[in-house]
Amino acid sequence: MTITQLEYVLAVAKYRNFTKAAKHSFVTQPTLSMQIQKLEDELDIKIFNRKKKPIALTEIGKKIVEQAKTIVDESQRMNDIVDQQKGFIGGEFRLGIIPTVIPTLLPMFLKVFINKYPKVNLIINELATEEIINQLSNGSIDVGIAATPLENEAIKERPLYYEPFVGFIPEDHRLFNNKKLAASDLEIDEILLLEDGHCFKDNIINLCNPAKHMTQKHFELESGNFATLIKLTKEGFGMTLLPYLDSIDLPDNDYKYLRDFESPVPAREVSLVYHKSQLKIQMVEALKNCIDSVVRGAISFNDVEIISPLQK
Numbered sequence: 001m002t003i004t005q006l007e008y009v010l011a012v013a014k015y016r017n018f019t020k021a022a023k024h025s026f027v028t029q030p031t032l033s034m035q036i037q038k039l040e041d042e043l044d045i046k047i048f049n050r051k052k053k054p055i056a057l058t059e060i061g062k063k064i065v066e067q068a069k070t071i072v073d074e075s076q077r078m079n080d081i082v083d084q085q086k087g088f089i090g091g092e093f094r095l096g097i098i099p100t101v102i103p104t105l106l107p108m109f110l111k112v113f114i115n116k117y118p119k120v121n122l123i124i125n126e127l128a129t130e131e132i133i134n135q136l137s138n139g140s141i142d143v144g145i146a147a148t149p150l151e152n153e154a155i156k157e158r159p160l161y162y163e164p165f166v167g168f169i170p171e172d173h174r175l176f177n178n179k180k181l182a183a184s185d186l187e188i189d190e191i192l193l194l195e196d197g198h199c200f201k202d203n204i205i206n207l208c209n210p211a212k213h214m215t216q217k218h219f220e221l222e223s224g225n226f227a228t229l230i231k232l233t234k235e236g237f238g239m240t241l242l243p244y245l246d247s248i249d250l251p252d253n254d255y256k257y258l259r260d261f262e263s264p265v266p267a268r269e270v271s272l273v274y275h276k277s278q279l280k281i282q283m284v285e286a287l288k289n290c291i292d293s294v295v296r297g298a299i300s301f302n303d304v305e306i307i308s309p310l311q312k
Contacts, residue, residue, distance in 0.1 A: 005039040006068040013065045016054035073139045090119030094141040096127040104245035113290045136275045148271040158272040165266045166247045167259035169239045180262040192229045192240040
């Protein structure tokens with residue numbers, strides 16, 4: 001039994017296809033099939049049911065795959081220990097970013113990071129917060145970028161920045177003529193929200209008051225992106241709140257809809273998060289320093305008091 005054989009097993013379990021698994025393992029399909037067959041012969045079991053389409057794991061195969069994940073992860077950690085000792089910054093580094101952060105933050109730091117650390121193979125996935133926690137726990141990713149706190153004892157949090165919320169208000173709304181907003185102005189029934197699963201939605205719900213100004217609603221919407229919320233707001237279907245970085249690239253003629261908050265300013269904490277057993281600390285530090293360098297100055301409170309909706 002070899003680590004390579006176990007890696008091939010994991011590839012087939014992931015792609016449910018020997019040809020795709022071989023392609024992603026950078027070997028020929030006959031080589032991969034032969035090595036898996038040798039492992040099955042050695043263990044005297046069948047890991048895969050090849051008669052099913054797509055290929056399926058047998059019951060014993062499911063247990064073998066779970067153990068293989070542990071063995072392969074631990075073997076990779078041996079390399080991490082050596083790299084950490086040498087201060088080497090390179091190799092595969094898997095990053096998960098929540099959907100409400102990835103469109104604005106990733107373009108800010110990606111080119112800087114890959115130019116500064118060309119030996120790092122950065123693999124990026126857009127993941128919901130819950131999935132980031134799960135994948136950090138099972139070793140599928142090395143680090144995440146998420147809104148915090150996560151309140152998970154196994155996950156370490158390194159704050160990157162505090163991002164203010166900004167109001168986006170149509171001309172016919174009762175708050176349009178306000179020069180600045182207060183958190184007490186907000187009523188949940190007037191705000192267009194992201195769909196369930198977005199932590200930004202939870203932040204807004206925690207921030208808002210119950211409805212006082214009752215208006216007849218002809219539809220209900222929960223969108224997966226801010227662009228839809230912005231368009232509907234401009235059509236007069238309600239107001240919405242945006243993270244600050246989503247507001248700075250709006251067209252000039254949309255700036256009239258933006259309203260800052262008075263102090264204390266509601267904001268979300270965005271952090272680098274990783275499992276407490278993470279060994280690629282040199283890469284974590286490199287990523288944090290890179291993001292710090294590009295975000296510093298882009299978001300500044302100038303001594304204005306901020307408040308997290310999670311602390312409301």
